[in-house]
Amino acid sequence: MFLIFQDVLFEIHLDFLNQSGIKKDLGSVNNKLKLFGLKVLHSISSSSSANTLQQKKTRETRFIREIEEMLYIIGLGLGDERDITLRGLEAVKKCQKLYIESYTSLLSFGISKDGISTLEKLYGKPLTVADREMVEEKADDMLLEAREFDVAFLVVGDPFGATTHSDLVVRAKKLEVEVKVIYNASVMNAVGVCGLQLYRYGETVSLPFFTETWRPDSFYEKIQRNRGLGLHTLCLLDIRVKEPSLESLCRGKKQYEPPSFMTIGVAIDQLLEVEQLRGESAYNEDTLCVGFARLGSENQMVVAGSMKQLRTVDFGQPLHCLTIVGKTHPVEEEMLDFYRN
Amino acid sequence: MFLIFQDVLFEIHLDFLNQSGIKKDLGSVNNKLKLFGLKVLHSISSSSSANTLQQKKTRETRFIREIEEMLYIIGLGLGDERDITLRGLEAVKKCQKLYIESYTSLLSFGISKDGISTLEKLYGKPLTVADREMVEEKADDMLLEAREFDVAFLVVGDPFGATTHSDLVVRAKKLEVEVKVIYNASVMNAVGVCGLQLYRYGETVSLPFFTETWRPDSFYEKIQRNRGLGLHTLCLLDIRVKEPSLESLCRGKKQYEPPSFMTIGVAIDQLLEVEQLRGESAYNEDTLCVGFARLGSENQMVVAGSMKQLRTVDFGQPLHCLTIVGKTHPVEEEMLDFYRN
Structure with missing residues (x-):
């Protein structure tokens, strides 16, 4: 941290303070020191007409950043x-x-x-x-x-x-x-690797694991809407880690289910089940999709194909996600061709 | 690069080859070497029943990756x-x-x-x-x-x-x-920092610099649609770098315009101009937006406010981008509050 006070340069070496253990005690005097520093900065700022408000603010922010935990x-x-x-x-x-x-x-x-x-x-x-x-x-x-x-x-x-x-x-x-x-990087931008342009995606949907009694399908309208507009839809697939088991909740003692990750196969099964129930032709088993597994890792896998095709592909270890393709441009098509099964 | 052939480990040190200059010549024999390597891999694979097709494929891919430029x-x-x-x-x-x-x-x-x-x-x-x-x-x-x-x-x-x-x-x-x-990281995911959730964004739009004769406004319907659905809209602002000047194009000799980057102020002016022309109330000067400048850098700036408010903020150096806020959840609101002007 350093403070330039008119022509004099005051340097306070945080590294040195760290090593000497002094910084540990700084926490308590932090606010006083901060106020003092800001006061000095203000007096410098007001003495120099060359400083814009923006420059003053930046200097202040930087100062606080250096000193603050x-x-x-x-x-x-x-x-x-x-x-x-x-x-x-x-x-x-x-x-x-x-x-x-x-x-x-x-x-x-x-x-x-x-x-x-x-x-x-x-x-x-x-x-x-x-x-x-x-x-x-x-x-x-x-x-x-x-x-x-x-x-x-x-x-x-x-x-x-x-x-x-x-x-x-x-x-x-x-x-x-x-x-x-x-x-x-996030999965939200890394899916760009398949060639479908990110700005041609509509709202993202999450697919939750269906249980016998809980089969929510609010994703259906969103996919339908995106497809109606020719937009792609990114489907994030459910991850269940350290979920308390139903049984343990009943017994009032925390026990956890083993972790589970939705595969592309399960996601497509659930999607098609909902389509069959709703019957509004938002998509069908011939709809073009792209499946992604382990994005960013050495053995990432990207495969383009119809829902029917991707359902039978072994994508291996998690994490998986899925894009339902909308209307494509020629360059998008050309890229997808490289990933077709 | 290494090949495991039954119990024997063959290692080919690419580093060594590089240093000794041998690798330079590898380009020409690349394909032969690749074919040879794959042949060895195949003979190993077929001799071992423990290998799944997936494992074999992964090993092949890895091998090609090591050897291929x-x-x-x-x-x-x-x-x-x-x-x-x-x-x-x-x-x-x-x-x-x-x-x-x-x-x-x-x-x-x-x-x-x-x-x-x-x-x-x-x-x-x-x-x-x-x-x-x-x-x-x-x-x-x-x-x-x-x-x-x-x-x-x-x-x-x-x-x-x-x-x-x-x-x-x-x-x-x-x-x-x-x-x-x-x-x-991309601007497409880094805008998440303001607290608006990425999966609540609709289609992204690009705002081009208006000229006297060219004032395209196809972004208007997209914003209107997103807002109708309660979704946020990311506006990417025009960047003009090394654009041949109109004059130079006429003279058949390439000369370039100085680089220019659209500011949030200009973007809002253009947005409001189009709203006034179209008059379909997709948004107005009181619509909540978030302006971002220099995302990811030490002096990044994130300010939330109405179009009218943000228009007067000095966001400083490029690059800028803008989100037009849709319907917000309480946590999104709380986060935005920290960035309000």
Whole structure:
């Protein structure tokens, strides 16, 4: 952190403070120091007429960023540990505590114990796995930590992609914790790889696992509408991780179902079942789709074909997602041809 | 590259071959070597009943990937040189020639000469800037190179985000050049940061600069439709870089207009002009919007407010984009509140 005060350059080396352990105690005097710093900045700003309001604001923001403890919400991308950005890794190295969210979108490096240790090796520090329970029930503990020292919350994909972490940001802001988001690829943009243009997508739908008694089909109208407009539809497929079993809920003791991920085959079965019930010809088994598995990983799989065709393809390990194709342009067609079964 | 042949492990060190200069000559014998390798793989596969078809295919693909020269299309993310992923940087280091596309979306590190040299320093090798002319007219030269050695084509954002590079992929595949895409954040998913959920966006629109004689307004129906459905609309704002000037076209000699980037203010003016002409109340100056400037960079700016309010905000340097807000959920509202002017 440095302050330029007229002709004198004051430098406060946060690195040095960190190493010497002084920074640990800074938390408590943080606000005083901040106010002092801002006061100095203001007196500089007002003494110099060359500064625009924009420049003054930027300088202030930068100053607060340097001094303030942060909650970094960092996107990890889609494939494996090498999909973090340099900016993300830099932030991870700065943080004293690392959490990784495990409940919304899991991937090869997130699912297994090995996956976590690969990450820990890369980061040089331990990771705390934050499952649904923890994020929902204990978020405030994590946020209180982020008032004392830098904390990272790692998210597979992008922090505001298929699953948003708005809740966490809202809570953080209420507790006056500074938040910095580090972007990455999300399934929402990576599906672009098949050649269907992202700006030709309509509203995205989520397909939930049907149970015997619960078969919601509100996605049907959305797909119908998109197709009516010639737009593509991205279908996000259900992920069930650490769901309490019905039986355990009845017994009042938490036990979890094994994790399950909807395959493209199951998704197509459910889609066709709903079409048969509704009978409004939103799509049928000959409708062109693109199936994606493990987007971003070394063995990602992208196959284009009719629902009937894709239903029989073995897409292998999760995660899967599916695009129902709308009206295509010639270049989109040419690209899809490379992925046809 | 390694081949497991029953109990024996054959290793062919590509690194060693590279260093010794032998790999340079591999291009010509590439196909023979590939066929030989696949033959060995097949004989192993058929001798082992434990292999599923999927495993065999994966092994084959991996083998081809190791031996084949590649065109890497690498997303650089949105902010600066630190937004490349580790996987992307690894690929860059492997490549003998690096191109960077400059014409579609430019950003701080792409615009200036300094920006390029920062990248070159990080990559440890020179960069060739590929402007629109080059990508459109000389892509095949680059692709022919990619048949001889590894080539990287670097793209700001994600390769299939706001601007797709499908054309290049189609050409590559026709020339039998292997393509590998390395994903990153795109403006299409990074706008999620304001708290409006990506799956509640309808079709994306592009706002072109109006000229005296050319004022296309096909975006109007799309926005109207999205708003009718309660969906948000992402407006991508025009970028004009290296556009031949009208005068120069008449004189048959290529001269370029200075680059220009549509600001949020101009976008709103154009939107309101069209609303006034069409008069179908798709939106008005009180419609809630979110303006984004320099997404992903250290000084990114996100402001929520009515069109009337945002029109007077100085968003500073490019790039800008704009979301016209649809119907919001309570969590979306809470997040937007943090960004209100």
